[in-house]
Amino acid sequence: MFPYDLPHVFAGLPFTPRQMPRKLQWLQSHGQIRQLVKGVYVDVRVPDTPELRAEALQLVVPPDATVCGATAAWLHGIELTTLGPEPLLEPHWTFQPRPTVELHGVRVTSPAATAIELAQQLPRTFALSALDALLHHQVVSLDELHESSSAYFANDSKSPAALLLRLADGRAASPGESWLRLRLFDAGFPRPELQVPVDRYRLDLGYPDHPVDGRWLGLEYDSDAWHSSNRQEIRDATRRTDLARIGWHIIPVRRSDLWGSYPALELTVGAFLCQNPKLPRRW
Structure with a gap:
């Protein structure tokens, strides 16, 4: 060492x-x-800290440049899994005028400008998970985001980036929850509630206002990190049995269910809600 x-x-x-x-x-x-x-x-x-991230960028970013894009989001504290599939970040900066702030000696695009830039540049899936993460970690607020977006989009803009800004929600606690919500949105289903309290549990997404034959639909994103061991699977089964007793049908969703060409998720949700999903999928 x-x-x-x-x-x-x-x-x-x-x-x-x-x-x-x-x-x-x-x-x-x-x-x-x-x-x-x-x-x-x-x-x-x-340890990984904001100060360490800034110190690392100072070694490769020109002193008169502005850190931007996914690199800016990373410096604002967002993890790489939220920003894209690559395990390693390649630093990005610009010499063009941008709304900026200074973080630990590094000039970086402001949180709102960073969010809007990501909505415009990243693939839709990662754009939404990045927006949700910035809101969830209180790097930027919805009011700040909407106020800043007026410089980029008309209020009634139908551009993909403007639609993602309207869909962004800081209650999403993981990238998987963001991707799942986007799947439901693209399929034309009603917008679900997030972090739905049910008895002593809390569901990732659910439809508490759309009962079907006296039952409600909930969806939960099960990451491999927290839902793979025998003990974790037993806990999940117990939880879903309890929820079924009080009228909630739970659809567990894994990463492999989100990333693939077969629309099993849309068909399953549509069957419960008695609604035909919009197909084919957009991603």
Whole structure:
């Protein structure tokens, strides 16, 4: 490991260009360093903080540039899984005028400008999960988002980015919940409620105002991280049995259910709500 008196974050140093690939691969494979963003590495003992992210970007971003796009969202505290499928962030910046703030010595687009830029540039799925995350972590408020959007869109704009801004909801607690909500929206189903309280439970999404034959529909996104062990699966089964007793039909949704060409989710939801979904899917 590096002595603590050496810099804990570096851009390829202290190695020569000829040594760098071999040395870095060895250190990464032995669990001594990790890559924060493309070209910037850090001692694994150093925790991920906003200050560390800013320090990493200062090594690769020109001092007179403005950090923008997904890099700006990352600096504002949003995780990479929310922003796209790539496990490593490539720094992006601009010299064009933007509404900016300064975070830990780095000039970055303002939270509202960052959100609108992501809505315009990212694929729809990740654009919505990024917007939801910015709202959920209170980086930006809905009022700020709508006020700033007037400089980009007309109030009645039907552009994809404007529609995503209207769909954004800070109650979504994970990217999977955002993607699931977008699937329901694209299929033409009623807009679900989020974080629905039912007895002693809370559902990710649900239709408390749309009973069908005295029963209500709820949907829950089950991530692999929290719903894969035997103990977790038993807990989920118990929870859904309890909910069924009080009139709630729960559809569990996995990541593999969201990312695929077969519209099983839309057909299942449509069968319960007695509504034909809009097909084919848009993503």
